[in-house]
Amino acid sequence: MADLDRVLVLAGGLSPEHEVSVHSGRSVAEALRRLGVEVQVADVGSGLLDRLSQDPPQVVFPVLHGSAGEDGTIREVLELVGAPYVGARPGACRLAYSKPAAKALLAERGVRVPRGAVLPKSAFHDLGAPALVERLVGRLGLPLFVKPDRGGSAFGATPVTSAQDLSAALVSCFAYSDSALVEEQVQGTELAVGVLDTGEGPVALPPVEIVPDGGVYDYAARYTAGRTEFFCPARLEAEAVTAATDAALTAHRVLGLRDFSRTDVIVGADGRVTFLEANVAPGLTETSTFPMAASAAGLDFAVVCRELAHQALLRG
Incomplete structure (x- = not known):
């Protein structure tokens, strides 16, 4: 790794x-620095291309x-400038970022997905x-769940229990996207399942069971310490865990x-797994599920970050 x-x-x-x-x-920066890696942190902006060409990182x-972060842009x-990078390539990002497209592909492979419809704002007008x-x-x-057809962190996502609430949920959704994904609300245990590949093929990490205190895993529940209980490994039968990781x-x-x-999936009372969405850039904060799952698998988060960066270097 030197x-x-x-x-x-x-x-x-x-x-x-x-x-x-x-x-x-x-x-990520703090984790890599603990292992002696020199790390710079930058935001995206007009100076990024100059920075990548004049002082290229490994x-x-x-x-x-x-x-932009998850839609492949x-x-x-990074591919245009020839910079090695961690994570999925642009085409895969575009597929995963579009929830309807990802659902369609998974359904073709026999994975259960919620019944739903995708409609643009213009259709309602x-x-x-x-x-x-x-x-x-x-x-x-009913009940339903309304969410933007793209995006994450539960922005613009609202559970709906009555027809009267659906219009307000759509207005909230259209603040973040021009199209809304309206789905049946699947009942069950919500799980986040991380997948890690450090060179020997993808491996599923222990699923994290998510129990928000208000019943809805919204932005506040995701990123406010104490608002959500997490159980890793999840409190499920082995068969359900295997189905979720599969x-x-x-x-x-x-x-x-x-x-x-x-x-992200839902496991119903019957043990059936329903796919919700896939994320190419999962949250890596102190309340995020991916680091929790890595820890439950006996992995050091810093070492995981270094191995992913090293793998990208070898690819480059």
Whole structure:
């Protein structure tokens, strides 16, 4: 590992997930520094290309959440300048970042996904919101869950228990995206399943069971210490755990992800697993599930970060 000594961590960005990204970037930087790696942390901006060309790092470790960070844009730029980087390539990022596209691919592979519909904001304007809301409830039933078709950290995501609440949920969603994904609300145990590949193929980490104190794993529940209980390993039968990890590994492979990822699923009372979404840049803060899962697997988070960076260096 001695040949890895200069890493640039990209954190921040312009998405609503800026603060989460900053905290994740700080965690990665501190972890690598503990192992003697020289680390610089930078945000994205007009000076990034000059920095990459004039003072190129050995490896770039993108820890950017939301648009540009997870939609493949920054990865595309890194490939244009020939900078080795940690994580999935641009095409895989685009697939995973689009929740409807990811759901369709996983469904084709036999993974259960929620019934739902994707509608742009313009449809409600042009065709009439009341009529569409009525159709959605009639087709999908209640309760529902409304979320942006792209993005993370639960921004714009709202549970809906009545037809009257659906219109307000759509307004909240359209503040973050031009299209809304309206799904049946799947009941059960929510799990986050990390997948790690440090060179010997993807391996699922122990699933983290998520129990938010308000019943909804929203932004505050995700990033406020004490607002959510986490259990790792999850308090489930072995068969359900195996089904959840199999779904996460399938998502990682089918979407063409690389190095590490996190897949969110719901395990129903019958043990069936429902895929929700896959993340190419999982949160790496002190309250994030990926570091918890790595620790439960007996892995040192700092060593994981170094191995991922070293692997990117060898690829480059």
